[in-house]
Amino acid sequence: MSSQKELIDGFKKVCICRNVKARTIMSAIMQGNLSFEALRRKIGVGTGNCKAKRCRTPIEKRVKDYKKSLEKQTENPPV
Numbered sequence: 001m002s003s004q005k006e007l008i009d010g011f012k013k014v015c016i017c018r019n020v021k022a023r024t025i026m027s028a029i030m031q032g033n034l035s036f037e038a039l040r041r042k043i044g045v046g047t048g049n050c051k052a053k054r055c056r057t058p059i060e061k062r063v064k065d066y067k068k069s070l071e072k073q074t075e076n077p078p079v
């Protein structure tokens with residue numbers, strides 16, 4: 001993803017009920033919160049009125065994509 005797209009994506013609200021933006025979620029993921037439950041405890045996603053019906057899937061996808069990117073880095077470390 002280009003940096004401009006990442007910047008725009010960061011402002012998207014992912015957990016609408018709790019008003020949590022993508023950049024907040026990605027920051028928490030990069031701090032080591034690598035599951036939906038960990039993110040729920042850390043930043044409160046999924047604790048709104050819909051009980052995570054709207055945000056669980058996109059958040060779990062972000063965690064999965066981040067884990068994949070870590071795996072790629074360990075397979076092909078930068079020189």
Ligand code: FES
Binds near residue numbers: 015018047054
């Ligand atoms: S959108 Fe996250 S709890 Fe409703």
